[in-house]
């Protein structure tokens with residue numbers, strides 16, 4: 001089948017198998033490997049992208065289902081710029097909201113529509129918003145701090161230095 005879809009504002013046309021997942025289309029056909037694939041079962045949230053502005057798990061969508069629609073991936077957040085991060089990306093950097101970074105693209109793409117709809121969320125709302133995104137590194141504390149920072153809250157205090165042995 002021929003698929004025509006806009007990804008990060010750029011139109012793409014490809015012949016695809018009906019069984020091809022959107023996550024694999026983005027990574028292997030379009031070359032946007034910022035969309036990560038963890039579980040491929042809709043559980044971990046690593047593959048989250050925007051479909052017409054709303055967060056979806058791209059491992060649960062067939063590529064042929066997005067014909068004529070708009071997809072946004074993490075690569076589009078800063079308009080491809082390495083120098084100018086999206087404010088949410090900058091907040092994650094400044095608040096140490098990531099460690100290995102595997103979960104980060106999915107968390108960012110989950111938070112973009114969430115913050116559009118909830119510009120001043122409290123901690124409970126933030127934790128609920130990312131409750132479908134698994135992170136094995138951070139313990140979530142600094143992710144929440146990063147979201148608060150992106151919303152204009154003061155930067156979190158640095159963690160105390162660990163005592164020397």
Ligand code: FES
Pocket residue numbers: 036037038039040041042043044045046047048057058059060
């Ligand atoms: S890879 Fe899609 S939810 Fe885990």
Ligand code: FES
Pocket residue numbers: 097098099100101102103104134135136137138
């Ligand atoms: S930063 Fe490693 S999984 Fe979240």
